[in-house]
Amino acid sequence: MLDISNNLLSAKNINKSFGAVIAANDVNIDIQKGEKVSLIGSNGAGKTTFMNMVTGYLKPDTGNIYFKGEEITKLNPRIITQKGISRSFQIPQIFEPMSAWENLLVALGTSKQKNSFFKDARSKNNARYIDEMLERFSLNEFAHRQVSELPGGVRKLLDIAMALVRKPDILLLDEPTSGVGAEEKYPLMNTLAKALSGEDLTVIFVEHDMDIVQNYSDRIIAFYQGAVIADGNNQDVLNDKKVKEYVTGKTQVKAKS
Amino acid sequence: MLRNLLNNIIFQSVFLMTTLILMGIFIPNWLVFVVTKAIAYGLVGLGIITLMRGGLVSFGQGFVFGIGGYSAGLLGVHAGLTDAILLLFISFIVTGLVGLIIAPLLARYRDIFFAMLSLAFSMVLYGILIKIDAIGGSDGFVLPESTYFGIKPTTDYADYVLYVVSILVAGFVSILLRYYYNSTPGLIALAVRENELRVEYLGSSAFKVAVLNFTIAAGLGGMGGALNGIALGHIDPEFTYWTTSGEFVFISILAGYLSVPAVFLAALLLELVRSFSGRYFPDTWQLILGVFLILSIIFIPSGIGSFFKNFFDTFSKNKKS
Numbered sequence: 001m002l003d004i005s006n007n008l009l010s011a012k013n014i015n016k017s018f019g020a021v022i023a024a025n026d027v028n029i030d031i032q033k034g035e036k037v038s039l040i041g042s043n044g045a046g047k048t049t050f051m052n053m054v055t056g057y058l059k060p061d062t063g064n065i066y067f068k069g070e071e072i073t074k075l076n077p078r079i080i081t082q083k084g085i086s087r088s089f090q091i092p093q094i095f096e097p098m099s100a101w102e103n104l105l106v107a108l109g110t111s112k113q114k115n116s117f118f119k120d121a122r123s124k125n126n127a128r129y130i131d132e133m134l135e136r137f138s139l140n141e142f143a144h145r146q147v148s149e150l151p152g153g154v155r156k157l158l159d160i161a162m163a164l165v166r167k168p169d170i171l172l173l174d175e176p177t178s179g180v181g182a183e184e185k186y187p188l189m190n191t192l193a194k195a196l197s198g199e200d201l202t203v204i205f206v207e208h209d210m211d212i213v214q215n216y217s218d219r220i221i222a223f224y225q226g227a228v229i230a231d232g233n234n235q236d237v238l239n240d241k242k243v244k245e246y247v248t249g250k251t252q253v254k255a256k257s
Numbered sequence: 258m259l260r261n262l263l264n265n266i267i268f269q270s271v272f273l274m275t276t277l278i279l280m281g282i283f284i285p286n287w288l289v290f291v292v293t294k295a296i297a298y299g300l301v302g303l304g305i306i307t308l309m310r311g312g313l314v315s316f317g318q319g320f321v322f323g324i325g326g327y328s329a330g331l332l333g334v335h336a337g338l339t340d341a342i343l344l345l346f347i348s349f350i351v352t353g354l355v356g357l358i359i360a361p362l363l364a365r366y367r368d369i370f371f372a373m374l375s376l377a378f379s380m381v382l383y384g385i386l387i388k389i390d391a392i393g394g395s396d397g398f399v400l401p402e403s404t405y406f407g408i409k410p411t412t413d414y415a416d417y418v419l420y421v422v423s424i425l426v427a428g429f430v431s432i433l434l435r436y437y438y439n440s441t442p443g444l445i446a447l448a449v450r451e452n453e454l455r456v457e458y459l460g461s462s463a464f465k466v467a468v469l470n471f472t473i474a475a476g477l478g479g480m481g482g483a484l485n486g487i488a489l490g491h492i493d494p495e496f497t498y499w500t501t502s503g504e505f506v507f508i509s510i511l512a513g514y515l516s517v518p519a520v521f522l523a524a525l526l527l528e529l530v531r532s533f534s535g536r537y538f539p540d541t542w543q544l545i546l547g548v549f550l551i552l553s554i555i556f557i558p559s560g561i562g563s564f565f566k567n568f569f570d571t572f573s574k575n576k577k578s
Contacts, residue, residue: 055458081460093455095448106448109441110459121441166460 513560
């Protein structure tokens with residue numbers, strides 16, 4: 001019997017291929033409660049595939065995934081979300097014709113066990129909660145604007161806020177700063193960090209910007225060709241020889257200079 | 258206070274129903290009949306817009322329209338059940354149950370596959386109905402005259418009484434649907450229409466939304482079929498034919514999915530165009546209808562309902578300011 005009781009999330013011997021492409025190569029990852037973990041690696045290294053397998057969008061070819069000791073390998077995204085794993089997307093998955101306020105209203109509705117067919121969704125209680133969420137993510141000024149008109153960073157924050165409405169145990173963020181201008185990245189991450197502070201939350205995020213990785217995570221897992229090549233605290237992983245060679249490319253840069 | 262009252266769904270519906278019932282006293286009998294038929298078609302259209310709000314369109318609502326009509330007719334002929342209100346209710350339940358049974362199959366499909374599968378159901382039913390001589394085959398059969406709580410109205414008032422009943426039924430259904438559309442499940446249905454995957458990732462089932470909406474649409478379609486059968490006093494397999502289903506889609510596109518009253522208005526427009534075109538251009542009325550639909554799509558792509566929504570949105574904004 002596998003001892004996974006101390007881990008919030010455990011991936012054991014995960015393998016996944018798409019034809020000849022190996023997207024996960026014997027991946028073993030244990031995540032503890034409260035950790036802020038970033039997944040790094042070049043494009044196609046297997047970070048998003050790992051995230052998609054944890055959230056049920058993809059099924060591993062072999063291996064198992066456990067959440068709170070319960071196997072979730074074969075569950076679909078809806079059930080996994082209900083169990084306490086939420087995610088945001090690289091390209092924000094929001095409801096375009098609706099306002100930011102309505103997007104959060106949908107998220108709130110989906111988070112409830114039962115919803116009345118005869119009670120207005122825009123009730124005072126719901127409105128109060130959504131206003132609080134908007135405040136928390138500094139989205140107040142965009143509340144009643146159609147989301148298709150909103151700037152990239154705001155859309156990212158809204159996407160994350162929607163994932164958080166359910167009060168998950170684990171929040172997976174797929175490249176929260178991708179597609180966001182360089183000057184917007186830190187304000188966005190600061191807003192996000194502030195919004196998540198005080199939450200008893202485990203955060204796993206995919207990120208390419210190493211400054212952001214160092215500043216906002218306390219553990220880094222590096223992927224290369226579907227395999228985990230380094231896993232540990234920020235300093236150790238970023239100084240790892242393989243990580244420098246295959247992920248950050250700093251060895252190569254130094255060699256050239 | 259007056260604005261709150263005017264914004265109230267029940268007040269709006271009761272006001273509209275009362276106005277229409279009073280108007281029925283003064284309008285000619287042929288128009289009373291046309292409005293009753295429009296309500297029958299509008300009920301089916303309401304079902305389709307309920308589906309549309311969840312991102313689905315059925316090309317085969319003739320299936321439930323026919324089942325509803327035949328249920329009412331067969332109960333009238335063979336069980337002696339002639340109470341119109343009871344027949345409408347039973348048809349709603351019967352077709353709702355049929356919808357609930359086939360919905361899990363249909364809800365696995367999306368877009369054109371859903372539409373064509375629903376159409377296939379209606380055509381299979383059409384094929385069966387025209388072959389069963391015991392229920393009139395392709396000629397159908399005549400329904401007994403309707404009663405209301407045991408009272409049979411005189412011929413002069415029969416159409417008007419059915420008109421009143423149809424308005425009350427349509428009003429009641431409209432109130433319930435507007436509550437549903439404004440509720441959290443109604444809002445989630447709209448979200449499914451936009452991004453099904455995200456709804457699943459938020460922890461809700463798009464499949465369940467599709468099953469629920471199809472079941473509602475089936476019930477309403479059946480009720481519409483029963484009302485149409487009672488109004489005509491006759492039922493035949495044409496109820497389930499694909500052109501009939503096409504008319505329901507026409508109504509839904511013309512109305513759009515943003516407003517409930519717009520569906521009945523669209524159905525009334527269809528009936529009026531059909532009546533006038535049939536009278537003055539008997540061989541080309543479909544042409545007129547086609548041109549009418551093209552113009553509607555070009556000039557009001559979101560349907561008549563967008564006018565209603567814009568009006569109420571403006572009204573609400575004025576109220577807030």
